[in-house]
Amino acid sequence: MFTKINDMVSGFVSILKGLAVTGKNMFRKPVTIQYPFEKPAMTARFRGLVDLYPEKCIACSQCVKICPTAALALETTTNPQTKKRAAAVFTYNGELCCFCGLCQEVCPTAAMYMNKCYEVAYYAHDDLTKIDLLKADKYAHLAPPKVKEQKT
Amino acid sequence: MEQTPGWVTLGKDALKPVVAFLKDGPGAFISLHCLTGVDRKEAVEVVYHLYSFEHRVMLTIKVILPNADLTIDSITPLWAAADWLEREVYDLLGVRFAGHPDLRRILNPDTWTDHPLRKDFKMAGVVPKPVK
Amino acid sequence: MNYPWMALLFLVVKGVCILAFFAVNAMFLIWLERKVSAKIQNRLGPMVTGPHGSLQLIADTVKLLLKENIVPTEADRFVWWLAPFFVAVPTVAAFLCIPFSATWIVSDLNVGILFICSITSLCVLGVFMAGWGSNNKYSLLGGMRSAAQIISYEVPLLLSVLVVIMEAGTLSMQGIVHAQEVGWFFLKPNVLVAFLIYLISATAEVNRVPFDIPEAESELVSGYHTEYSGMKFSMFFLAEYANLFIISAVAATLFLGGWLGPWRPSAVWFLLKVYGIIGFLMWVRWTLPRVRMDQMMAFAWKILTPVSLINVLVTGWLLVIKG
């Protein structure tokens, strides 16, 4: 480890240098936050859980096709008068979802989007695997996160 | 610099002497960059990517093995890098490398019996439908 | 008045005080270490239980006490059960001779420093028993490393203490403090060298970074106490921090004038010095990487031991000159 006297001296100095670095850092502001009491703001593009504006959805099932993990399942009905398709059952499997954001990009009417929820916890397994996207209050029990203001 | 557009197909007996020449000869293909296999249903292609630092050339060599006889000479004596890569090809595609010092499965458990990258491998679980 | 009765009562009270101090001090040090490490690493550290997490130690203690005591099936039961006591009991015993102030000392033995040095060396027995008894390969390696380490660092440690004993002319802890009334020992250059050697070898003695080889988390998982849980683990843990206090207290007494200070109460001075040294050791711990086993042994035998031998020689020569 030490072979010469000047090695010893330079070694000692290098240790002091290291101590100076950690000593300096002792007086810096902590970079962590007290998480469950203080929550970071989510960025504008943050991809949380998949969410849907049911009224905008035209049931084109593009999102279902592009989903890499088959997390979305859609059953459609056609209105006999107007010949318009509409979503009858639209379920989202939060367990399979890989949060890639392809579904929101592919949606032609911006009906599908990803909300800012990141604290995803459910009591029952089925609640997470079969989220009904057509229901308005599907994420009501999850705390609404803060969103960072986008600088312009 | 453009990499080589095509590839060379070799017979399985010719492979070992040819790559040995490529490695030690004037080509100086000293790096075995990649070794893999492709299941072509009736045959398995074993693909070698050799690289020459001196000439800045990537050479692709293919050896086509019919399903009936999936054995080929191991090139582990030439490149230590081939050791794990050949084990992987054996594990995933079932190609046997004659002369490999330790031909065991590498990614799958030793008790596994199938070769998952074969096209006839039956997959269980969720497979999303491909786009039409 | 029945004097023998009173003496016994005093002894019990003192014992209880020492035990209480043993536990409270260890808990405080654990909290301090967590806070110091958090500060150094730009973190917050424990914050939830009590103001700035000051009650965290109580929560931790309760948790450790309530944890299941898991005994490995293949363990050498007798040795395994005994090991934590072999580590903890000598540590408590070493508190007997530590002078907190001119009057606050359980027993001012006339061989005080010798007593402390010898009884803390017993800990290695417990560590090795733990390593052996766990019947775990990591523990065994940890135990063996610990034995080798402590035995080799004992030599420079005692040689550096010897310098102070020569200067003070006494083995009694209070005697050493009184000898420093004319000037703290570390102001003398030869004792300063001894002080540095003492700090280094004492750090090795209590298995702290950069000499935490027996525990070596990244190599040996946890070393000798890998298999321990609950109360038994907490005994190792308490002993570790109590040992840290003892080496700092000895350093403060031998080199920094013990409880001597410009004004009273003297126990405050003593504790200030001790916690100062502890703080420095913590700072070092969270800065330096760990040395390797063979490097550490080479450092002990090739550098520290010869230097401290020469130091003893020089000290003797200086004392002879002074007459």
Add this chain to the structure above:
Amino acid sequence: MDFEELIINMGPQHPSTHGVLFLQLKLDGEVVVDCQPHIGYLHRSIEKIAENRTLVQFVPFTDRLDYIASMNNNVGFCLAAEKLLGISAPPRAQYLRVIVAELNRVASHLLAIGTFAQDLGAYATPLFYALRDREKVVQIFDQLCGQRLTYDYVRVGGVSGDLPPGVDQLIRDFIAYERRMLAEYHDLLTGNVIFCARSRNIGVLSKEAAVNYGVTGTNLRASGVAWDVRKDEPYLVYDKFDFKVITGQKGDSWDRYDVRMREIEESLKIIEQALGGLPEGDPVAKVNKVFRLTGETYMRTENPRGELGFYLVGDGGPLPYRLKIRAPSFSNLSVLPYLVRGLNISDTVCVLGSLDIVMGEIDR
């Protein structure tokens, strides 16, 4: 007396095996006689998954290969796909890809340095500093693409979103900040006597052995081979930037650490130049395009861990017929038994840390 070798099972759960690596060490005392790595604990058969996904759908899976450097994987896969399809991304997208790839390289190298120091027993402090600095990169990525680990930012034919306003300033701030911080790392680790004693001359990998074992990336350069795909076979717009190829002298653990440290500086330089020369235009690619894959291609890119190669074979349909991922860590790990024979346990951990492997990529 009867002597026996001690077999120790290091992993799959062990503090310093970087994930779920299982090393079977045969010890004589503390000296490693033989080391047998067992991998595959994280095997998800990503190559098989690729055969059932379109190119766009597969990009999120590349995030899960080398999860420390997802951006680089994204870039590598998209370049392979573009090469096969014969298309190229708009210039602005190319610059953005360089910026994100280099930012992620900085983040990855920081983490490598931090974990290496942690393996050497520097209790968490360098690791926390590395994480603190990496966090800044992660926050930039969070603003850029909305995720912190699995970005899915780069798309075949472009990227998923343009630089949001304010982010270019964040990146510039980060460059200035990181340059200040690098000096601290040097003080804390590079010259530290214990750090040097632990890592110098440990696990020396000669040039010849490195090439023979297929070792690439920083580990190859540390052995003295001046080979960097960014420089020697430039992809994207790397030929427009001025940067050095860093090499080491001996190929020991310390050299591998040092090459990473100096590469961070080079990466910062590249980011600075790329930000300065960012061209105008729309870099965003449509995701719902269907590509027909024909022929085959092999594309390699310089990842933080080495050369990541994608061998992509098409059969005329939208799905790849075969995708082979040439993972750099896979080859880098295969050299471990050769390196650690004759060293002791502490050095094994040191060598493993200096090789900087990620199990997600090895097991795929």
